[in-house]
Amino acid sequence: MKQIKGGGITWFKAHLVGVKGKVEKCKKVPIDIQYQIQKSIEEMKSKKRKVEEEYEDGNPCDEVTDLFHTQHIEAPHTATSQKGKCHIGNYFMPRTTPGAQPTLKSVMQSKEVIEKCDIAISTWMIDASVSFNATNSTYYQPMIDALYSMVPGYKGLKYYRVRGHFLNKWVEDVKKLSVDASHASKTVDLLFKLFKEIVMYVGPKNIVYIVTDNADNYVVAGRLLEREFPHIFWSPCAAHCVNLMFQDIGKLSEVTDIVSHASNITKYLYNHCHRLYLMRQFTHGKGILRPTPTRFATNFIALQSILAQKDALRALVTSTEWTSSAYSKDVKAKKCVEQVLDSNFWK
Structure with missing residues (x-):
């Protein structure tokens, strides 16, 4: 078996990650460990560059090299330990799936960090007018898990990619x-x-x-x-059952006459802009729903709507504005006034 002798923690990291030109790559290291160690090496390189920029006089290379070579994985602290922070959690991919083994890093995260993350998510939802019920989606937590396991620097999806490729992909699945x-x-x-x-x-x-x-x-x-x-x-379907019930009720002659009566009133008022304007003046801007021949439940909603405007409609057809108008002498207008003032209709 081939042995590699010499070197410190730096060569050990290079062996695990497989830095080209330095040492042979370990074939048994897991991908998540490899990722975290690579991240550690990049952080140390960043520290080295920062030290070199701060110390222009002299030769800080020995100090930097010593810092780079003495970086090690510290053991977990006890309650009485006063040493530096533990970094074992940095060498494992984050896990947020319920039931999965939590990392030391996730356990030790402060409430401030968690709240900062929650604020970022809630701010985006409020700004984008995303329904709060979206948090109840079965895809909500898997999305958080996927984001948490991404490498640093990941950029979110752009508008056109969501409405293009991924929307089409979703449609195909549906x-x-x-x-x-x-x-x-x-x-x-x-x-x-x-x-x-x-x-x-x-x-x-x-x-x-x-x-x-x-x-x-x-x-x-x-x-x-x-x-x-x-x-x-x-x-x-409950809605379909209720609609069928109203359909049977609507076949009764008494109901048919009432619906036809209400339909004639609304049609006449809505077929001319000035009549509609006068009606809204007396109803304070509120409209009247029109009965329809296809949705039976809608007819009863329309009857409730016109009943709520009973006093306003009676005041309209007896007002000076109505009686002095040119169309008040029209046969259809007189028929509409007769129907509105018919006490049997409102019973």
């Missing part, structure tokens, strides 16, 4: 979970097959709940999925 089923009929067998493929791709142990549409085929497919994976629960 597309792997997307299925274009527009060409096929949404049968129970097809839906169950698609749901099962997604579950197997994500991992059954990573899914505990699935929400789908409330149509019959989705209901049956959801029940089959529960039978296949007993730990996964299925339920219909």
